[in-house]
Amino acid sequence: MSVHSVNGGARVVLASHNTGKLEELRRILADAVPSLTPEQVVSSAGIALPDVVEDQVTFEGNALIKARAAASATGLLAVADDSGLAVDVLGGSPGIFSARWSGRHGDDAANNALLLAQLSDIADPHRGARFVCAAALVSPDGREIVLRGEMTGRLLTAGRGEGGFGYDPLFVPDGETRTSAELTAAEKDAISHRGKAFRAIAGHVAELLES
Template identity: 75%
Template sequence: MSTGIPAAARVILASHNTKKLRELQRILTAAVPGLPEEAVISSAGIDLPDVVEVAVTFEDNALLKARSAAAATGLLAVADDSGLAVDVLGGAPGMFSARWSGRHGDDDANNDLLLAQLADVPAEHRTARFVCAAALVASDGSETVGRGEMTGVLLTERHGEGGFGYDPLFRPDGEQRSAAELSPEEKDAISHRGKAFRALAVHVARLLES
């Protein structure tokens, strides 16, 4: 990829989640040469229309959020919809991951509920995967969607202080540590969000340079 990105270039993340913003800043600036971290901004403090996530796929929900942010700001907008799909629960909590306990974004309550639901499930049936759909929408209406998955197993108790969401309960395949015990760079290299947003990197660079 070329590096002719204007100094004034901005990419808006259609999310107020500061942990997700830091993760996305790391992923995109590592994948898009010449893009500084401060060029990736969150929609926190920006008066955007509320987006009701009424779609039934991760991809369509991500597009709803990115379209709204692009239309309201005129900036190149990115958004993701992601979740944890537990095989023994038929793919749940899935798109309801962030509000599985009934309170949106309450990581502790969500983890407690999932642990309770899997209390009697043996190790061989605790397989799961994180899924992320990342959407990129430009002010001219052009759209691109990337998808990434990270497979693994669910632990019986929390391990680690890093990450967010269900990371303390999730051990990626090939790892002896939970996702919350990985360094940010280690997690980015294998995570669902890292894979999804790296798939968009060439498109981000092209649109910012044009």
């Protein structure tokens, strides 16, 4: 697939169909690369990218798999991320299995219910956790950069809030009394693991576009 078959003016592809991630990346890149217009940053939605098997055991490894496939297929700079929740007393689990912790991929209610059950006898001081995101940047000529962002906090015994997704209703970021699901999108972007990872990768996007 050539760059022209994607979008003649596209310069960066995000290997995700998530529109929220795309808008977040566009906002962050707008600050880092003022010459890059939002239309030049596209998602893989509507692009016939090859299916990839996320068979790595780290966030970094799975992010790289997706970014490599997108760069190879489109001829564009490709960004991908992989993220999840790491709970201290569970030894970092659910980790890369966060989206399918209950056995059903993307079933937020079931994932949250299982996690709460597993932590039911864990007192508040020991309910520490962190959201982790690895963002990968791959160029068509094979250059690769992977950076990590984290948001630390603690888990409640019951969910609160209607915003966000995944484990957000259970997670209270450090320095906050509200859960991630009770924060506005802008407030969450400013402190989130994904926002940190995308902001870290943005400077490298600027360097590669100029090289």
